Amino acid sequence: MTTDQLTVEFQTFQGELKSFLLRMTASVQDAEDIVQETYLKAHSKIDTFRGESSLKTWVFSIASNLARDLLKSKKRWPENVTDICKDAALGNKQFFQEAIHIRETSPQGNFEIKEHIAFCFTCVSKSLPLEGHLVLLLKEVYGFKVREISQILLLSDAMVKYHLHVSRNKMTEIFDQRCSLINKKGICYQCTELNGIFNPKQKAQEELLKIEMAREAENRSQDELFDLRMKILRELDPFESGAAELQLHHLEHNRQVMEKYLEENS
Amino acid sequence: MNRQANPKTRAGEATTTKTIFSRETSVSTTIFADAAIVWALLTHASDFPRWNSTVTSVKGEIREGGSIELKSTLDEKRTFKLKVKEFVPEKRLVWGDAMGSRTYTLNKGPENGVLFNMSEKIGGPLFPLFANSIPSFDESFEKFAADLKKEAETIQSSKK
Numbered sequence: 001m002t003t004d005q006l007t008v009e010f011q012t013f014q015g016e017l018k019s020f021l022l023r024m025t026a027s028v029q030d031a032e033d034i035v036q037e038t039y040l041k042a043h044s045k046i047d048t049f050r051g052e053s054s055l056k057t058w059v060f061s062i063a064s065n066l067a068r069d070l071l072k073s074k075k076r077w078p079e080n081v082t083d084i085c086k087d088a089a090l091g092n093k094q095f096f097q098e099a100i101h102i103r104e105t106s107p108q109g110n111f112e113i114k115e116h117i118a119f120c121f122t123c124v125s126k127s128l129p130l131e132g133h134l135v136l137l138l139k140e141v142y143g144f145k146v147r148e149i150s151q152i153l154l155l156s157d158a159m160v161k162y163h164l165h166v167s168r169n170k171m172t173e174i175f176d177q178r179c180s181l182i183n184k185k186g187i188c189y190q191c192t193e194l195n196g197i198f199n200p201k202q203k204a205q206e207e208l209l210k211i212e213m214a215r216e217a218e219n220r221s222q223d224e225l226f227d228l229r230m231k232i233l234r235e236l237d238p239f240e241s242g243a244a245e246l247q248l249h250h251l252e253h254n255r256q257v258m259e260k261y262l263e264e265n266s
Numbered sequence: 267m268n269r270q271a272n273p274k275t276r277a278g279e280a281t282t283t284k285t286i287f288s289r290e291t292s293v294s295t296t297i298f299a300d301a302a303i304v305w306a307l308l309t310h311a312s313d314f315p316r317w318n319s320t321v322t323s324v325k326g327e328i329r330e331g332g333s334i335e336l337k338s339t340l341d342e343k344r345t346f347k348l349k350v351k352e353f354v355p356e357k358r359l360v361w362g363d364a365m366g367s368r369t370y371t372l373n374k375g376p377e378n379g380v381l382f383n384m385s386e387k388i389g390g391p392l393f394p395l396f397a398n399s400i401p402s403f404d405e406s407f408e409k410f411a412a413d414l415k416k417e418a419e420t421i422q423s424s425k426k
Binding site: 156157165 | 299300301302303306307310313316420421422424
């Protein structure tokens with residue numbers, strides 16, 4: 001493959017790569033840096049690409065290794081990240097002022113509950129062990145097969161299956177306990193609370209009926225509801241959606257709160 | 267020493283042998299899953315309580331030279347502080363303290379399965395003094411082996 005061919009093909013999945021890295025790092029800056037570094041590495045090593053996997057798999061392998069290098073020394077976030085960040089946001093006038101300004105002025109400043117569901121998953125999934133987080137996103141959100149993930153992460157198929165199973169179970173359990181959209185006893189209502197702030201004229205219940213996961217909450221198993229949650233993530237590009245700027249602003253807030261929290265609690 | 271299943275005992279059934287100065291319990295079962303999956307389940311400490319009904323918590327790292335703090339349903343008030351004594355990936359794991367050692371071995375089993383064996387030997391010169399106060403491990407061992415087999419085979423057959 002020539003470097004020109006690489007450049008053309010890279011562009012076809014660059015958006016997915018950047019979204020994957022954002023969901024791994026929770027940082028726009030880190031995601032963009034790693035995309036750039038990945039391209040440069042792929043460019044300089046293109047003569048070692050033998051076509052034993054697809055180019056996309058090979059490039060995701062480079063990017064995953066860079067993300068691993070960045071994240072392996074950092075602490076994982078706690079499962080109740082959204083509670084901690086909510087408390088911090090309530091005491092941060094500037095955060096809400098900026099958010100309202102984005103909501104009123106940006107073409108990507110909409111607030112949509114399903115966007116917040118994806119945002120919430122990005123935060124909570126950072127409580128998984130790093131390998132499990134990588135495997136879960138690659139399989140459930142970016143559609144790689146077990147064999148391809150083995151190539152990307154240099155793990156055996158068995159270990160990919162292990163990480164996938166454990167991560168799915170863990171996330172399913174956390175959301176079943178927390179998310180009021182799928183469990184009436186769930187303790188977290190942040191998406192509907194924020195909808196009330198950003199879309200005061202909307203009726204949250206009507207909005208929830210538009211979301212299959214919430215609509216089907218009583219009819220589906222926990223496992224199926226998790227699949228519907230993953231479907232929401234698959235269908236959203238966190239950089240291109242109509243709510244991107246608002247959600248990325250919120251994500252940056254949470255990232256900063258978490259960095260401080262983890263430092264204070266180390 | 268790699269213990270093999272005693273052909274006289276049924277798969278998944280624990281056996282205990284006692285002497286004046288020691289007691290040893292073991293259980294064997296064939297698990298139809300990749301050895302890597304069985305090994306991953308045995309060595310990811312914090313994940314134990316999710317699949318293993320005999321363990322309430324494991325803190326620390328199960329790795330060469332590592333140490334763990336384990337709480338089991340056998341005596342929930344007690345925390346066992348254990349050192350990893352042997353760690354041969356996908357083959358053999360031994361942890362224990364001054365009182366005794368727990369050994370896990372994985373060997374090739376029938377029909378591409380993994381022959382899992384778990385044994386624990388406790389003993390020493392003072393063993394006769396407290397032998398009667400130590401509960402039987404048999405039921406706990408059988409549950410452990412059954413839980414491990416079920417979880418590993420579930421992961422192996424996962425279509426996800």
